[in-house]
Amino acid sequence: MEKLLLLGDEAIAQAAIDGGLSGIYAYPGTPSTEITEYIQRSKLAKTLEIHSQWSANEKTAMESALGMSYAGKRAMVAMKHVGLNVAADAFINSAITGVNGGLIIVVADDPSMHSSQNEQDSRFFGDFAMIPIYEPANQQEAYDMVYNGFELSEKYQIPILLRITTRLAHSRASVELKTIKKQNENSLPSDIKQFILLPAIARNSYKKLLAKQDSFETESTSSKYNEYIEGKDKSKGIIAAGITFNYLNENYKETKVPYPVLKIGQYPLSVLLIKRIYDECEEIIVLEDGYPFIEQKLKSLLGDKKIKGRLDGTLPRDGELDPNNVATALGLEAKIEDIVPEILRDRPPALCSGCGHTDVFNALNEVMSDYGRGRVFSDIGCYTLAALPPLNSINSCVDMGASITMAKGATDAGLRPAIAFIGDSTFTHSGMTGLLDCVIEKTPITIIISDNSTTGMTGGQDSHAFNRLIDICKGLGVEDKHIRIFNPLRKNHKQAIEIIREEIQYKGVSVIIPQRECIRTLERRIKLKKRKTAK
Amino acid sequence: MKSDIILSGVGGQGILSIAATIGTAALIGNLHIKQSEVHGMSQRGGNVISHMRVSDKEIASDLIPKGQANLIVSVEPMEALRYLSFMEKDAWLITNSKPFMNIPDYPDIQDVLSEIKKIKNHIIIDADTIAKKLKSIRSSNIVMLGAASPYIDIPFENFKEALRQIFGRKGEEVVNKNIIALEKGREFALKK
Numbered sequence: 210m211e212k213l214l215l216l217g218d219e220a221i222a223q224a225a226i227d228g229g230l231s232g233i234y235a236y237p238g239t240p241s242t243e244i245t246e247y248i249q250r251s252k253l254a255k256t257l258e259i260h261s262q263w264s265a266n267e268k269t270a271m272e273s274a275l276g277m278s279y280a281g282k283r284a285m286v287a288m289k290h291v292g293l294n295v296a297a298d299a300f301i302n303s304a305i306t307g308v309n310g311g312l313i314i315v316v317a318d319d320p321s322m323h324s325s326q327n328e329q330d331s332r333f334f335g336d337f338a339m340i341p342i343y344e345p346a347n348q349q350e351a352y353d354m355v356y357n358g359f360e361l362s363e364k365y366q367i368p369i370l371l372r373i374t375t376r377l378a379h380s381r382a383s384v385e386l387k388t389i390k391k392q393n394e395n396s397l398p399s400d401i402k403q404f405i406l407l408p409a410i411a412r413n414s415y416k417k418l419l420a421k422q423d424s425f426e427t428e429s430t431s432s433k434y435n436e437y438i439e440g441k442d443k444s445k446g447i448i449a450a451g452i453t454f455n456y457l458n459e460n461y462k463e464t465k466v467p468y469p470v471l472k473i474g475q476y477p478l479s480v481l482l483i484k485r486i487y488d489e490c491e492e493i494i495v496l497e498d499g500y501p502f503i504e505q506k507l508k509s510l511l512g513d514k515k516i517k518g519r520l521d522g523t524l525p526r527d528g529e530l531d532p533n534n535v536a537t538a539l540g541l542e543a544k545i546e547d548i549v550p551e552i553l554r555d556r557p558p559a560l561c562s563g564c565g566h567t568d569v570f571n572a573l574n575e576v577m578s579d580y581g582r583g584r585v586f587s588d589i590g591c592y593t594l595a596a597l598p599p600l601n602s603i604n605s606c607v608d609m610g611a612s613i614t615m616a617k618g619a620t621d622a623g624l625r626p627a628i629a630f631i632g633d634s635t636f637t638h639s640g641m642t643g644l645l646d647c648v649i650e651k652t653p654i655t656i657i658i659s660d661n662s663t664t665g666m667t668g669g670q671d672s673h674a675f676n677r678l679i680d681i682c683k684g685l686g687v688e689d690k691h692i693r694i695f696n697p698l699r700k701n702h703k704q705a706i707e708i709i710r711e712e713i714q715y716k717g718v719s720v721i722i723p724q725r726e727c728i729r730t731l732e733r734r735i736k737l738k739k740r741k742t743a744k
Numbered sequence: 745m746k747s748d749i750i751l752s753g754v755g756g757q758g759i760l761s762i763a764a765t766i767g768t769a770a771l772i773g774n775l776h777i778k779q780s781e782v783h784g785m786s787q788r789g790g791n792v793i794s795h796m797r798v799s800d801k802e803i804a805s806d807l808i809p810k811g812q813a814n815l816i817v818s819v820e821p822m823e824a825l826r827y828l829s830f831m832e833k834d835a836w837l838i839t840n841s842k843p844f845m846n847i848p849d850y851p852d853i854q855d856v857l858s859e860i861k862k863i864k865n866h867i868i869i870d871a872d873t874i875a876k877k878l879k880s881i882r883s884s885n886i887v888m889l890g891a892a893s894p895y896i897d898i899p900f901e902n903f904k905e906a907l908r909q910i911f912g913r914k915g916e917e918v919v920n921k922n923i924i925a926l927e928k929g930r931e932f933a934l935k936k
């Protein structure tokens with residue numbers, strides 16, 4: 210079969226297409242974005258009419274996918290780890306309803322926080338929802354798990370969680386493809402009440418979910434992704450989950466790992482398998498990226514007398530694993546210190562030169578110098594980089610949408626003026642409801658929606674707010690005369706200052722919308738145009 | 745054979761084009777590849793790294809262990825100094841000499857270059873000027889790759905073929921420009 214050099218994300222996307230997918234639903238988020246983008250660009254997906262447009266946020270994505278599954282078709286949802294917090298209500302309840310068409314939820318965790326606010330571990334969510342979890346060790350496994358995962362999902366009428374991490378998502382390796390499966394035909398759930406979670410029905414559905422747990426564990430015991438590898442030296446036994454299996458093998462390149470190894474790629478944990486290695490070996494070292502999920506389970510199931518990992522300091526408690534800290538844990542090498550020449554300087558990411566956000570912050574900084582520090586509640590996007598010098602403009606960044614609502618709470622507490630700073634895509638993701646709260650209470654608040662017509666931070670995906678922002682604000686009840694628009698260019702600096710000053714004076718809800726396209730997407734558009742006219 | 749290569753630079757400088765060319769050249773030679781990249785936040789002008797592993801045997805880890813890289817290729821001189829702990833003792837460091845100054849406290853470039861010269865095996869190449877002379881400033885990264893090519897265990901012809909595959913749809917002229925850039929970089933390194 211054909212072999213392609215694919216990122217982990219791309220392998221997942223290709224597997225979904227080949228596995229009979231009818232639609233992917235997603236909101237961008239590093240390191241998951243490339244899954245959906247791959248399907249959007251795929252000619253094959255286009256001819257197969259696979260849905261791949263972006264959703265407003267992870268919750269709408271999760272629910273749309275569940276709807277597609279209700280109608281009998283195979284669906285996928287993709288998001289970064291914090292996206293699952295947004296989608297959690299739908300996610301947890303989808304385990305109770307179960308599915309009709311196969312449903313795979315791909316969540317990309319980001320240990321070491323390369324591009325995120327935290328390093329939460331989605332396996333806890335999967336465990337909480339009581340559904341099977343896949344955790345691939347490499348790109349080929351990621352492909353296989355998705356390709357065959359729809360069948361597992363349909364067999365038990367249960368959504369499947371595929372948990373990956375940044376390293377797998379953004380690492381390329383060769384992947385062998387399988388033959389394309391046909392998409393499902395439309396079909397209603399055989400039990401027409403399956404998706405009604407009224408208490409009387411839900412109690413029954415929940416019992417069904419509980420009854421499936423044993424089968425899930427049996428699947429794990431016989432899964433080819435969970436492998437028990439014999440080893441002569443029983444002084445240690447090693448449990449290696451997902452990509453940590455590679456870090457283990459990297460340390461025994463020329464030889465075989467001398468200890469028994471249990472490779473984990475599918476959950477719930479098979480107690481049979483872990484009990485075997487636990488009983489056979491004098492001590493157990495658990496290698497897992499993210500939180501000590503397996504380690505904690507092991508301790509509660511088997512007692513903690515000989516279990517080593519992130520909790521006892523054998524491995525670092527936070528941050529991702531790598532071949533070196535695994536080597537240290539195995540006693541193979543001393544910790545290698547970083548060599549940092551004195552001359553080396555940090556090079557933090559920054560707003561692109563010429564970015565419209567910068568002009569907005571320059572004006573805002575000037576206005577806020579009259580009021581003192583600590584009053585600008587911001588959000589998540591390129592503009593979050595204004596937290597760093599030289600701008601030093603913002604005082605918060607917590608989760609998407611929190612700018613407006615936190616500014617509201619602070620205003621309620623008497624901190625006035627309080628400013629909210631949010632981007633267009635984040636506004637339609639989860640800022641609109643907060644704005645409605647403000648309108649209802651006529652909160653004296655100044656909200657700046659810095660509109661660059663795109664989702665810049667994640668690489669310039671289409672923004673749901675495009676050409677709709679003003680109407681949305683009006684529709685939510687913001688007064689016309691307090692929706693102020695300007696073009697954030699250096700030459701308009703004075704005008705920007707005036708507008709911000711005036712709206713801070715107003716004791717009700719004001720929305721200021723600076724509008725100028727992101728330079729990165731602008732460049733891309735011009736390039737594409739040139740290429741088209743050249744043809 | 746194995747070549748473990750650290751590629752480094754600043755987000756937006758296009759180190760992934762070097763990675764893609766090495767990857768394609770390795771595939772032509774039927775070698776195993778693993779290549780890990782940085783996406784997201786750091787691409788906004790922050791420091792970026794890519795781990796590129798090529799081997800005739802199966803590769804376990806996507807990440808190169810510290811102390812085991814054979815080669816660092818940096819398209820920016822200060823960034824050449826960021827990942828020194830990855831180098832094995834006979835490793836080579838190949839860097840562009842042109843600084844990318846997007847931070848206020850960028851050190852004196854002469855100090856940066858003399859720090860690089862402390863490394864036993866190093867090549868400092870003015871890839872931008874070479875590319876400019878070829879009237880193909882965009883090929884600066886390919887000049888860098890050319891300079892690195894003697895230290896990568898892949899036949900030189902495969903790199904050329906890779907460029908033909910990658911740039912083929914842009915026409916003969918673009919392909920040739922890149923092949924010349926590759927050759928110029930290699931010549932420079934071999935003269936050292």
Ligand SMILES: Cc1ncc(C[n+]2csc(CCOP(=O)(O)OP(=O)(O)O)c2C)c(N)n1
Binds near residue numbers: 237289291589592
């Ligand atoms: C719940 C959640 N989903 C996705 C992300 C990833 N993410 C961070 S910023 C951002 C988009 C920001 O777009 P916008 O607000 O328009 O600002 P811009 O980057 O364009 O300036 C996304 C998708 C996240 N951090 N949290």
Ligand code: SF4
Binds near residue numbers: 561665
């Ligand atoms: S990508 Fe666009 S929005 Fe983000 S910093 Fe650059 S110009 Fe500004």
